[in-house]
Amino acid sequence: EAGVAQSPRYKIIEKRQSVAFWCNPISGHATLYWYQQILGQGPKLLIQFQNNGVVDDSQLPKDRFSAERLKGVDSTLKIQPAKLEDSAVYLCASSLEGPGEQYFGPGTRLTVT
Amino acid sequence: GDSVTQMEGPVTLSEEAFLTINCTYTATGYPSLFWYVQYPGEGLQLLLKATKADDKGSNKGFEATYRKETTSFHLEKGSVQVSDSAVYFCALRAQSGGSNYKLTFGKGTLLTVNP
Numbered sequence: 056e057a058g059v060a061q062s063p064r065y066k067i068i069e070k071r072q073s074v075a076f077w078c079n080p081i082s083g084h085a086t087l088y089w090y091q092q093i094l095g096q097g098p099k100l101l102i103q104f105q106n107n108g109v110v111d112d113s114q115l116p117k118d119r120f121s122a123e124r125l126k127g128v129d130s131t132l133k134i135q136p137a138k139l140e141d142s143a144v145y146l147c148a149s150s151l152e153g154p155g156e157q158y159f160g161p162g163t164r165l166t167v168t
Numbered sequence: 169g170d171s172v173t174q175m176e177g178p179v180t181l182s183e184e185a186f187l188t189i190n191c192t193y194t195a196t197g198y199p200s201l202f203w204y205v206q207y208p209g210e211g212l213q214l215l216l217k218a219t220k221a222d223d224k225g226s227n228k229g230f231e232a233t234y235r236k237e238t239t240s241f242h243l244e245k246g247s248v249q250v251s252d253s254a255v256y257f258c259a260l261r262a263q264s265g266g267s268n269y270k271l272t273f274g275k276g277t278l279l280t281v282n283p
Binding site: 058059086088090095096097098099100103105110111146148150154156157159160161162 | 172200204210211212213214217257259261267268269270271272273274275276
């Protein structure tokens with residue numbers, strides 16, 4: 056069974072530029088999560104989707120971050136404009152249904168210079 | 169709000185040593201508790217879980233018991249191997265009647281096992 060796919064794996068941009076990350080969850084998984092993991096800290100939820108609807112985006116900095124999950128399958132997370140403090144690993148996870156086990160992708164490591 | 173505190177690392181052990189990584193939590197009600205592991209270059213993987221008080225989660229020789237009275241979920245292994253070297257994260261999922269299933273993580277503990 057294929058796992059959660061993410062791309063790119065690494066990205067380096069300058070501050071004020073924009074960037075987008077892509078996630079393809081495990082087939083059939085209805086719930087999709089984006090987490091931000093800053094170096095030395097645990098992952099922090101940015102947004103949770105149930106199919107293509109948003110369940111929780113309370114910790115998403117909406118002035119610069121946006122996310123969508125059109126058609127309830129893959130998802131994109133965008134940052135525009137990026138700040139230095141956005142340097143982190145962005146993790147995507149999916150679960151078959153809400154309270155089920157969350158399966159994590161390998162993450163995208165973003166460096167903002 | 170919900171929070172997880174786990175012991176500071178890094179932890180360095182010799183092969184076959186006993187491992188304990190402490191984890192305590194703050195949450196209302198009865199959260200579910202998890203240990204995730206992140207091997208070098210790989211994504212987070214679920215190691216074990218417990219969903220109610222006094223439950224013991226176990227996997228690959230690792231164990232953790234959900235202690236409601238001490239709000240703890242300490243990870244233990246009787247004899248570590250070099251291949252256990254990784255970052256370990258304690259996490260909770262709040263008891264919820266809705267559809268919010270986010271995980272709240274601790275900061276992680278880096279374990280290095282030397283031969």
